[in-house]
Amino acid sequence: MxxxxxxxxxxxxxxxxxxxxxxxxxxxPAIRVPVAEAAGQILAGPIRAAVTAPGFDTAAMDGYAVAGPGPWQVVGRVLAGRPAHPRPLRPGDAVEIATGARVPAGTGAVVPYEDCHRDGGTVSGARTARTHIRRAGEDAAPGDLLVPAGRPVTAAAVAAAAQVGVEEVLVRxxxxxxxxxxxxxxxxxxxxxxxxxxxxxxxxxxxxxxxxxxxxxxxxxxxxxxxxxxxxxxxxxxxxxxxxxxxxxxxxxxxxxxxxxxxxxxxxxxxxxxxxxxxxxxxxxxxxxxxxxxxxxxxxxxxxxxxxxxxxxxxAGRRRQPLPVAPVTGEAATLPRAARVVPVETGPDGARIVPGARSASLRAAATADALAVLGPGWSPGGAAPLLHLP
Structure with missing residues (x-):
């Protein structure tokens, strides 16, 4: 030895x-970067909405934008990204509409395809309590807080920031x-x-x-x-x-x-x-x-x-988190004045020592989930902090 x-x-x-x-x-020190490049970094300043979201009343379903009670006469079609319907709807009007398209003025609800029946130029169906319309500004108004400082920039945060017109964010x-x-x-x-x-x-x-x-x-x-x-x-x-x-x-x-x-x-x-x-x-x-x-x-x-x-x-600006602690079972020679660090496999009941760890070998660690730090007073079943392996 x-x-x-x-x-x-x-x-x-x-x-x-x-x-x-x-x-x-x-x-x-914080730097400002394009929002698309910020994923994984920590916010040094909050993300706030730059524009209204949605920017206009928009259809939440594919179907028909209708006004008043049915049946309705189809008077046009509106697709996402295309020009709006040229005039407000009158009672009895319907406009075929795609998800994300601008809802015509005067629309009371969007009736999904699956909830209606079309016969030629006439649509019939039952309106429910849900309008299936996303109203302008219901997600965010300019200045609204989206993500506070100190949080990591996740993929969802990147996409949400883009959705409310944010071009750059302040990060560590x-x-x-x-x-x-x-x-x-x-x-x-x-x-x-x-x-x-x-x-x-x-x-x-x-x-x-x-x-x-x-x-x-x-x-x-x-x-x-x-x-x-x-x-x-x-x-x-x-x-x-x-x-x-x-x-x-x-x-x-x-x-x-x-x-x-x-x-x-x-x-x-x-x-x-x-x-x-x-x-x-x-x-x-x-x-x-x-x-x-x-x-x-x-x-x-x-x-x-x-x-x-x-x-x-x-x-990197990451928040301090306490190390997880778990009961550790298995055999390990503890030290009177120092910690013994051993590889462990983790499970719902705690951690189990992987045998065979040696200073010059990574073989035992390669099959482990974490390293357990066994203090001088540790005995099998005792709790120890865990260092999860990357």
């Missing part, structure tokens, strides 16, 4: 580290993320050769970033060289820079040294959890957030959900 590096004195309790990452930053931008994959042994594509390993962090960080509302803008691999790492950090334009595989204290781990040389402000310097202890959160004097992930894949996943996702969620 490999020897685990001891937890450092600066290691922060897991719950505190997760909360620190959520609270360390503030939302990015997606945080830009840069990814630095360190390690002389890492290859980005193809089958690894002797002594090499395949990059797993590009897809992992991309998925976590997307769920948190961010966007990976650049990804590159650099060798285990402190000068290369320093240059890459200094040159990164991203709001958040994720560095993988250089956050521990080994001979090839240079992130902590470089950040100290750059007088970075440390928010998290190690987390009291297994796996994933050597994870870091710092900010450079230039304002770049640095998230250091351990190089072992499962440990890196734990760290990404512990620090990266909550940081990005705050930058």
């Amino acid at each position: 490999p020897t685990l590096a001891p937890l450092t004195d600066t290691a922060m309790p897991w719950a505190q580290a997760h909360a620190t990452a959520r609270a360390a930053a503030g939302p990015l 931008p997606r945080p830009g993320v840069g990814l630095l994959i360190t390690g002389d042994e890492v290859v980005l594509r193809g089958r690894p050769g002797p002594g090499q390993v395949r990059d797993v962090f590009t897809p992992l960080v991309t998925a976590v970033t997307a769920r948190a509302g961010g966007e990976v803008q650049a990804s590159r691999r650099i060798g285990d060289d402190p000068d290369l790492l320093r240059e890459a950090i200094d040159a990164s334009p991203a709001a958040v820079l994720v560095v993988t595989g250089s956050s521990s204290a080994g001979a090839a781990d240079h992130l902590r040294t470089v950040l100290h040389q750059r007088s970075a402000t440390w928010h998290v310097d190690g987390v009291a959890c297994r796996p994933g202890h050597p994870q870091t959160l710092a900010r450079t004097p230039g304002g770049t957030w640095i998230v250091g992930l351990p190089g072992n894949p499962y440990a890196g996943l734990v760290a990404a959900l512990t620090l990266l996702e909550p940081l990005l969620a705050t930058l």
Whole structure:
């Protein structure tokens, strides 16, 4: 069994580290974007109607617009997008009408096709309490609140905004993320050769970033060289820079040294959890957030959900939500002063530990729904917070 590096004195309790990452930053400054490009972002200002909706009385069904009691004489036809009927209807008149078409003045109701019978130029049928007319302004008047600030822009919100004439909305931008994959042994594509390993962090960080509302803008691999790492950090334009595989204290781990040389402000310097202890959160004097992930894949996943996702969620303007908590069953070796993070399958009765989790392997996590954070006092059946997997 490999020897685990001891937890450092600066290691922060897991719950505190997760909360620190959520609270360390503030939302990015708002920007104005076309409403069609805003889906998935968080509103920094409300969406208010720009025009009346509907803009005119419109048919809600295919059928006949009628005036007065029946039977009615058909005096015309109106289709959606076509010119309106040239004169108001008089009692006894009917105009064949399509859904979405402008209702003629004087119309008392639209009688659907299925509720009437036509014989030549005469239509008969029974009017009901429903008029099947959408009146002008019944959905919105100019200035009406459609979606308040702080809410995500859903597909329905995009369509509704377009419906009331909104062209642009004020949103929090997606945080830009840069990814630095360190390690002389890492290859980005193809089958690894002797002594090499395949990059797993590009897809992992991309998925976590997307769920948190961010966007990976650049990804590159650099060798285990402190000068290369320093240059890459200094040159990164991203709001958040994720560095993988250089956050521990080994001979090839240079992130902590470089950040100290750059007088970075440390928010998290190690987390009291297994796996994933050597994870870091710092900010450079230039304002770049640095998230250091351990190089072992499962440990890196734990760290990404512990620090990266909550940081990005705050930058993206997302509301803070408490983590779900569920009873967890199965076997896991707890730690006296740290949390054990295990993959679990979730169900209606709680969560069950997926066996076989190891720091360097993602096999168990690949079949899991979430990670459970088991505190020192956990025992089978006890409750634990869950980190759902993207």
